[in-house]
Amino acid sequence: MPLISKLPQVGTTIFTTMSRMAQEENAINLAQGFPGFGSDPALLELVAKYTRGGQNQYAPMSGVSELKLALAKKTQLTQGYYPDPETEVTIVSGATEALFAAFTAVVRPGDEVIVLEPAYDSYVPAIHLNGGIPIFVSLNPIDFSVDWELVASKVTSKTRAIVVNSPHNPSGQVWSREDVEQLASLVSKTGIYVISDEVYEHILFDRRVHISLGSHPILREQTFVCGSFGKTFHVTGWKIGYCIAPKVLSAEFRKIHQYLTFSTVTPIQYALAEYLENPQHYLGLPAFYQKKRDLFVEGLKSTPFTFQDSQGSFFQLVSYAHLSKKSDVLIAEQMTRQLKVACIPVSVFYSTGQDHQVLRFCFAKKEEELEEALRRIQKIEILFD
Ligand SMILES: Cc1ncc(COP(=O)(O)O)c(C=O)c1O
The missing domain is CATH 3.40.640.10 (Type I PLP-dependent aspartate aminotransferase-like (Major domain))
Incomplete structure (x- = not known):
C-alpha cells in the first residue's frame, strides 16, 4: 500500500535548494536566513561552563x-x-x-x-x-x-x-x-x-x-x-x-x-x-544590525533595483518589475549561477506563487561579504537581456 502523504504539496524547500546551489556555484549565500558570523564568545563560554558542570x-x-x-x-x-x-x-x-x-x-x-x-x-x-x-x-x-x-x-x-x-x-x-x-x-x-x-x-x-x-x-x-x-x-x-x-x-x-x-x-x-x-x-542588537542594513541599502542604491529600506529582521527586498518580467525563480537561479550571489525569490512565500518580480536578500553577513556581494549584484542587468 503506498503511503498517502499528509503534505502532498511539500517538497524540498527553496531555502535548501538555493543553499545547495550556492554551494555548488561557490556563490555568496544571501539566501537562507542565518548569520554569517559567530556568536559572542562569552555565551559560548557559558555553554561550556554548564556542560562541564554537569x-x-x-x-x-x-x-x-x-x-x-x-x-x-x-x-x-x-x-x-x-x-x-x-x-x-x-x-x-x-x-x-x-x-x-x-x-x-x-x-x-x-x-x-x-x-x-x-x-x-x-x-x-x-x-x-x-x-x-x-x-x-x-x-x-x-x-x-x-x-x-x-x-x-x-x-x-x-x-x-x-x-x-x-x-x-x-x-x-x-x-x-x-x-x-x-x-x-x-x-x-x-x-x-x-x-x-x-x-x-x-x-x-x-x-x-x-x-x-x-x-x-x-x-x-x-x-x-x-x-x-x-x-x-x-x-x-x-x-x-x-x-x-x-x-x-x-x-x-x-x-x-x-x-x-x-x-x-x-x-x-x-x-x-x-x-x-x-x-x-539584546538591547545592542538594533545598532549592530543597523550598520549592516545601512551598508547593504547604500550599495543597492547604485543598482537598478527599486526597494524600500528594511524596517526590521535581517532581510531586504528588492524589485526588478520595472526592468523585466522574467520569473523571480529564474532570476534568483541566474543570479546564483552567473553573478555568484544567492537570494530567495519571494513568490515562494505565496500559496499561489504570486510573482511580483521581487527578491529577498539576507544581510546578516560580515561586512566584507556584503561588499563583495554588492559588487557582483551591480552587474544584474546582464540577466535581463
Ligand atoms: C519568521 C520566522 N519564524 C520562525 C523561524 C524559525 O525560528 P527557529 O529557528 O527558532 O525555529 C524563522 C527562521 O527563519 C523565521 O524567519
Missing part, C-alpha cells in the same frame, strides 16, 4: 526556572508586562516548535486560520497537519502593509486563529501601534486566537520599536507569542525558543510540547539564563 540531563518539561525567570524579566523591561515565569513561559526547541505546538493546541479539523502572505513557510503545513484550512490574505505588494478591511472580510464563524509576524519575514515590515489596535478590535470578544511570530523582536532599524502582542491587554488574553534565541544571539543552529501565553493557553501548549520534544537542551538553557542577565546583550 547540566546534561533532561531539563524540566516547561524549561529551567532560571531561563523562564530571565525571559519574564526581559519581557518586563522591553514590553512592560511580566508574564508568570512558571505558568506562562515555556522554553521550546526553536520558534518552529512553538508555532507548531500553538497551532496544534488550537486548530481542529475544519477550522479556518487566517494567514497574511507572503508568509514564513512553516505556518501552512502546521495548519494542514491539524486539519485546518488556511485562509490567505495578501499584504500590499508594494509596502507590505495589512489591509485590515480585507482581513475582516475573511473572518467567518469557522475562524479559529490568525497568524501574524512582525518584524516580518520576508518583507522587513514592522507593525505600527495602529496595526496592533486594528488586530485587537478585530479579534476582541471573538474567541479567535492569535499566533504571533516575533522571532525578529530585537532586530529593528531607524529607532523603530517592536510592540509585542503580549503587551496589549486585550490581545494578551488570546495570543501565543513565539520567539527564538537563535535569531537574537546568532545561534540559529541551537534551535531554542520560547512561547509566552496566558496560563490556560500555556497549559494546552505544554501538553503538545510534552509529546513533541518533552524538553529542550539543558546546558544552553542555563547559559542563556545567565547571559540574559545583561540586557545590553
Whole structure:
C-alpha cells in the first residue's frame, strides 16, 4: 500500500535548494536566513561552563526556572508586562516548535486560520497537519502593509486563529501601534486566537520599536507569542525558543510540547539564563544590525533595483518589475549561477506563487561579504537581456 502523504504539496524547500546551489556555484549565500558570523564568545563560554558542570540531563518539561525567570524579566523591561515565569513561559526547541505546538493546541479539523502572505513557510503545513484550512490574505505588494478591511472580510464563524509576524519575514515590515489596535478590535470578544511570530523582536532599524502582542491587554488574553534565541544571539543552529501565553493557553501548549520534544537542551538553557542577565546583550542588537542594513541599502542604491529600506529582521527586498518580467525563480537561479550571489525569490512565500518580480536578500553577513556581494549584484542587468 503506498503511503498517502499528509503534505502532498511539500517538497524540498527553496531555502535548501538555493543553499545547495550556492554551494555548488561557490556563490555568496544571501539566501537562507542565518548569520554569517559567530556568536559572542562569552555565551559560548557559558555553554561550556554548564556542560562541564554537569547540566546534561533532561531539563524540566516547561524549561529551567532560571531561563523562564530571565525571559519574564526581559519581557518586563522591553514590553512592560511580566508574564508568570512558571505558568506562562515555556522554553521550546526553536520558534518552529512553538508555532507548531500553538497551532496544534488550537486548530481542529475544519477550522479556518487566517494567514497574511507572503508568509514564513512553516505556518501552512502546521495548519494542514491539524486539519485546518488556511485562509490567505495578501499584504500590499508594494509596502507590505495589512489591509485590515480585507482581513475582516475573511473572518467567518469557522475562524479559529490568525497568524501574524512582525518584524516580518520576508518583507522587513514592522507593525505600527495602529496595526496592533486594528488586530485587537478585530479579534476582541471573538474567541479567535492569535499566533504571533516575533522571532525578529530585537532586530529593528531607524529607532523603530517592536510592540509585542503580549503587551496589549486585550490581545494578551488570546495570543501565543513565539520567539527564538537563535535569531537574537546568532545561534540559529541551537534551535531554542520560547512561547509566552496566558496560563490556560500555556497549559494546552505544554501538553503538545510534552509529546513533541518533552524538553529542550539543558546546558544552553542555563547559559542563556545567565547571559540574559545583561540586557545590553539584546538591547545592542538594533545598532549592530543597523550598520549592516545601512551598508547593504547604500550599495543597492547604485543598482537598478527599486526597494524600500528594511524596517526590521535581517532581510531586504528588492524589485526588478520595472526592468523585466522574467520569473523571480529564474532570476534568483541566474543570479546564483552567473553573478555568484544567492537570494530567495519571494513568490515562494505565496500559496499561489504570486510573482511580483521581487527578491529577498539576507544581510546578516560580515561586512566584507556584503561588499563583495554588492559588487557582483551591480552587474544584474546582464540577466535581463
Ligand atoms: C519568521 C520566522 N519564524 C520562525 C523561524 C524559525 O525560528 P527557529 O529557528 O527558532 O525555529 C524563522 C527562521 O527563519 C523565521 O524567519
